[in-house]
Structures are given as C-alpha cells and as structure tokens.
C-alpha cells in the first residue's frame with residue numbers, strides 16, 4: 518500500500534503521544550522516522566517503529582531525557598545520552614560535531630548511554646548537506662558471530678562516511694553482509710538474498726533471510742574483515758565515550774540500550790577551494806561509473822547517489838509500505 522509523508526508522520530505521532538511522549542518530542546521523532554522512510558530506508562524507518570515502541574514501553578528509552586556534555590577537550594567532547602531517544606540525540610550530536618569542526622576544522626563527539634539511532638546515514642547526510650565530511654558509527658548488542666564462531670559476540674556496528682558534493686556520496690553500512698533490517702525487507706518481499714547472508718543450522722552458507730534472522734549466524738561483511746572492523750569500531754566507541762562495549766551491553770543489560778556512538782565532522786573547504794574540490798570529485802565519479810559493466814543492464818553507481826531520486830519519487834507517488842507492517846503500526 519501507499520501512504521503520504523503526512524499520513525505516516527501523523528500515525529507515528531499518534532502512537533508516541535498515546536504513550537505520554539511530550540508533543541514537541543513526538544513531532545520531531547515522528548518527523549525523523551517519516552523522513553527515513555521517505556528516503557527509501559524502510560528497514561530503519563517504518564519497519565523498525567514497532568520495535569522502537571516496544572523499547573519505549575519497556576523503559577529502555579527515556580523520552581524526556583536530554584544528553585549532557587561530560588568532558589570538553591577542544592575539538593573532542595564526551596557526552597552522556599541518559600538513554601534519550603536515539604534518532605533525536607544522534608542528530609544533536611552530529612550538530613555538535615559540526616559546530617566543533619567549524620571552530621577547529623574537525624569535531625568529534627563520543628556518546629555513551631545512547632539508544633539505537635535507526636538509520637545511521639541520517640547523520641552522515643546531515644553533515645554532508647552542510648558541507649562537512651561526516652563520519653559516525655555505533656555499537657550494538659551482540660547479534661553477529663565473530664569470524665570462525667557460531668555464537669553472537671560482536672555487533673553489526675554500522676559505519677557511515679559521507680562526502681559533501683553534488684550529489685552527496687555516502688556509505689552507510691552494517692558490519693554484517695546484510696543488516697537484520699535488510700534481512701527483514703527481503704523476507705517480507707519473499708525474496709532470496711542476492712548473495713550469501715549467513716550460515717544455516719548445518720553450517721552451510723545460505724541466501725534465505727528467514728533462516729539467518731532466526732539462528733543469528735549472520736555473515737560479517739568481507740568475512741574476517743567485517744568481523745575485525747566491527748571489533749575495533751566497538752573498542753574506539755567504548756574508549757572515547759567511556760561507555761558500554763558490545764560485551765557490556767549484552768551481558769549487563771536486558772536489551773539493546775545504553776550503547777556507545779561516535780560522531781565526526783571535518784571541514785573540507787579550508788583545505789581545498791570549491792572549484793578544485795568539485796572537479797576532483799567529478800573526476801572520481803566519472804572514472805568509477807565509466808568502468809565496463811559486468812551486466813550491460815546494470816549501471817555502475819556510487820553509494821548514496823540514488824537517494825535524491827528515491828526521495829523525489831516517494832514524494833510524488835507516495836511511500837510504499839508493506840501491508841503487514843502498516844497493520845502492526847495501526848494496531849499500536
């Protein structure tokens with residue numbers, strides 16, 4: 518089925534207000550969930566809203582909590598989220614990193630006691646839209662086996678790198694070959710994964726999303742490389758925020774809350790003039806997309822370059838939502 522942005526936002530807002538969330542917070546949070554969905558990231562927009570509400574009801578998320586600064590070290594700051602709403606707080610933290618970068622050239626905010634920020638790309642995009650390179654990542658509860666193991670001990674810890682330009686180039690990627698959100702998107706659409714996404718119960722690689730969602734033997738992206746990267750991202754976020762690691766979140770908390778995140782903004786325009794920057798970026802883009810195609814019907818593209826088109830299409834034609842997901846939200 519199709520809905521408009523306004524319908525979607527109103528429905529999110531209704532659910533939040535019914536749970537006692539203050540009007541302004543409900544409106545801002547609903548806006549972010551609707552924007553994520555409208556941008557085409559259904560996995561961490563509309564599809565993830567019922568899980569967000571479950572965590573709100575469980576008290577994992579504290580809707581009236583506000584982040585506070587703990588330590589200032591010039592371009593680096595450490596903040597405590599106090600388990601406030603993940604997407605709203607992450608937006609504030611990237612704004613803070615941008616403000617630090619405008620003073621120092623680079624700004625880094627490390628955040629502890631945070632909640633799931635949903636689409637990590639929102640915050641990279643936010644920096645790039647304002648002309649800054651945006652880099653951020655989060656840890657999570659253990660949902661992925663380290664390379665060589667069967668048991669979950671590491672996070673899917675997505676890493677986001679966004680480059681300002683026309684269009685913005687941005688990678689926003691889970692440390693697993695597929696995020697759990699994308700496994701769900703494929704299962705709901707009745708599709709197999711395009712490449713292997715994990716192991717079945719017998720230890721064979723599988724493309725069946727439902728099997729991996731269930732047994733959690735999800736494949737790290739790049740096999741041992743994604744596993745290693747997930748671990749070092751967790752270590753940096755834990756150390757810089759003096760917060761909880763994947764091990765601590767998993768062993769000490771009843772669910773995925775109290776996580777650690779890092780937000781970095783870098784001002785490029787003091788290092789390179791605008792026309793040179795644009796020409797250098799264009800040369801990279803042209804060089805990449807002109808590579809001979811493996812499949813003549815499939816264009817080579819850069820990450821992030823489809824969002825402007827997707828957004829425009831969803832604005833014009835309405836946002837497609839899985840019927841079962843919409844029914845769940847209406848029942849909340």
Ligand SMILES: NC(=O)C1=CN([C@@H]2O[C@H](COP(=O)(O)OP(=O)(O)OC[C@H]3O[C@@H](n4cnc5c(N)ncnc54)[C@H](OP(=O)(O)O)[C@@H]3O)[C@@H](O)[C@H]2O)C=CC1
Pocket residue numbers: 558560561633634635636637638655656657673674675687688689690691692693694695696697698699818819820821822823824
């Ligand atoms: N704990 C958490 O907070 C977690 C959050 N997430 C969120 O889930 C969302 C989905 O993550 P994930 O499933 O890893 O994302 P995808 O696997 O869909 O995409 C990962 C990256 O690969 C790029 N890409 C995909 N296909 C191509 C292609 N054909 N050519 C060039 N680039 C390509 C994407 O660009 P493009 O966007 O342009 O398609 C994107 O930058 C993200 O927003 C992430 O932040 C995920 C895991 C955990």
Ligand SMILES: O=C(O)C(=O)C(=O)[C@H](O)[C@@H](O)CO
Pocket residue numbers: 633657660673691695696697698699773
């Ligand atoms: O992988 C995801 O998708 C995601 O968003 C996560 O945060 C974690 O992997 C986990 O919460 C999935 O259950």
